[in-house]
Amino acid sequence: MANLSIPSIRERLFNTSKHETSTQRNSNSTNPFAASSFKGNVLTADVFESSNKNDNNKINFTGKLKASALVGSISGIGEKFQNMINSVVAFGNRIKDNVVNGWNKLNNIEISFTPAKDKAVSIYNSIKDTLGTSVTDLVSSGVSVKSVAKMEDMTAARQLMSDSVAAWEAAA
Amino acid sequence: MVDKKIIKNVTNIIEGLGQNDNPETISILEDVGTNSKIDAIREMTSRALVKKNMHDSLKVVITNKGKGINDMSTVVAMSTINELLSLDDKSEAMKILEDTVEQHSDEEVRDNARSVKALMALS
16 A cells, blocks of 8 residues: 655656666657657656545545535535524414414404394395396396306296397487 | 497497307397398308308308398408408318309309308318
């Protein structure tokens, strides 16, 4: 296993007499990297770490890098925490609004609530009024397309059409 | 000024009768709607009759003088023609138009039918 400290690497790279042996290069060599290689010197020591090393796959935080990552994560947490607080505040406000609306609704119901007897009488009166009205009056309360499309009594349909057309012509 | 409620009711009734499958609705629309003095009512009635796309309903708006494509009001006539042109199945309308061009006694009705037939052939 090679010593990977910076001074040892520097010493091996530049102190050729100790770690490297000179080799004779053929000037007619076809090696395209000959000119850019270590000027005829061959490295005798393994100064580079193997790319196959399993340790390369592991991420190690050291020194400032670790501290920086830690600080970053702390600030991130702060932001998230702030968002959480904001959402909690929003949730609280929403609950408060709902409670207020619910209270208002309850109040309205209480105010508009009439005893069952009165209610039944008013329903009866409204049914009686509806049954007692003429076709024209019923028309004025609104006719839907669906109800006419499903109508089976053609006499009533004709009457309905005649009355409403007459009402328009009279108003024109 | 006519109340909006009345207009809405008439519109809904005409549309509803147009959608009603009962053949008697054609005579209701013809008797009450196409004879109205209000242009808007005649226009809506003619369109409802065309949308039915039945022999009897199409006959009302094609062969009758003063109704549908032969209406005195240009708006009503044009609206009816437009509705005829919008039909997906024009076969029945074309048949009635052909018969009208060949057999109708009134020249004006024949001319109108010829023009509409030419338009429908082009569309």
